[in-house]
Amino acid sequence: MNAKPNRWVAVLLAVFLQLAAMLYVARPGWALFYLLLPLTVGVLGEIHLGDPDGRNVAAAIQLAILLTCAVHAYHLARTYPGEKRRPAYSRWYGLLGAAAALLLVLTTVRAFIGEPHRFPSLAMRPTIPPGALLITQKWGYGNYSAYGIHFHRSPITSPLVRGDIIVFEYPADRSVPFAKRLIGLPGDRVTYKDGRLVVNDVPVASRQTADFIDPKTSERLHAFVESQGDIEYSIIRQKEGLNLSSMAISFPHRDRCIYEADGVTCEVPPAHYFVMGDNRDQSADSRVWGFVPADHIIGKVRYILP
Incomplete structure (x- = not known):
């Protein structure tokens, strides 16, 4: 099975987890980028949560990242070479494994190392x-x-x-x-x-x-x-x-x-x-x-x- 990534599946994944969307279209570099960027914006938003302007700016940036990733994922899925074999991490079991690994890392850090309050x-x-x-x-x-x-x-x-x-x-x-x-x-x-x-x-x-x-x-x-x-x-x-x-x-x-x-x-x-x-x-x-x-x-x- 070597089906091209579905464009609308890529968009749907981008709405919920940008990391998964980029892995789905076999772009691990972009997956890392879309993982770190929202995390950075989220941390800055937490720091300025008491500032309405800062909170609004952070929310607007997060929305812009989501929309940009959705468009980007759609484009990459549409232009994915039909003859190129999709790697294992881009298939459903790979995506589930990546999501589980990310959740495990975040939970471990929050539970055992440091936590924001x-x-x-x-x-x-x-x-x-x-x-x-x-x-x-x-x-x-x-x-x-x-x-x-x-x-x-x-x-x-x-x-x-x-x-x-x-x-x-x-x-x-x-x-x-x-x-x-x-x-x-x-x-x-x-x-x-x-x-x-x-x-x-x-x-x-x-x-x-x-x-x-x-x-x-x-x-x-x-x-x-x-x-x-x-x-x-x-x-x-x-x-x-x-x-x-x-x-x-x-x-x-x-x-x-x-x-x-x-x-x-x-x-x-x-x-x-x-x-x-x-x-x-x-x-x-x-x-x-x-x-x-x-x-x-x-x-x-x-x-x-x-």
Whole structure:
């Protein structure tokens, strides 16, 4: 069997998967091009998702790529030499194999190596603006999943230190990913009172910087820089702090926390972590809903793309 590629099949494939369309007409070089180009545009679109203009431009480019590929595939199928034997990868079983291989690679990368997360909350300002894209390292943190499917769980082998930003499954609903600042490791004693953070009875170094001005509301908030080891990060505080005693809910190991009018002191249980938001007075975190179990941690944030 050496039938020429069907022009309309090529167009149909181009609508759904440009890679498959170009393999179908036996053009692997173009297949690679149409694989990388939409991926690049998609990544740029994710980065600028909070920008309506950038989002619209990315969508328009993706549509232009699809239409161009459809026309290109139609032309290549129509002009395919009738005497030329079609390679195995251009036949149905080859196309299925290529699609399966691509899906396997993408799933493996997302599950075991790195995964993007969109962060909509105000709780990590000024470090993470609302709508920012977080690139999370997953390898070494034992919670390997993608597209809602868990493939493997294992103990954490990569280091976590105070000051890291981690992504984790919210303890009350593990389907929801959260991102917070890691403040307390297993066995630590964490105190937060009157806007001051103390870990293991040692005050965390803090210095005031220029006020943070909310770009949308023009609200002026007090900004500080905290230092934990080699990690420095910015936080913001408001004049009125959270009423933690009234906000705190029932959670596992709640008996390890003592709530007072001006703050809270918690002893972090083994295999658990204490996290807080950098927007200290606008963040529901371990002060409110408790500790993060080790097996809930998805990974450590490596890049923040506003």
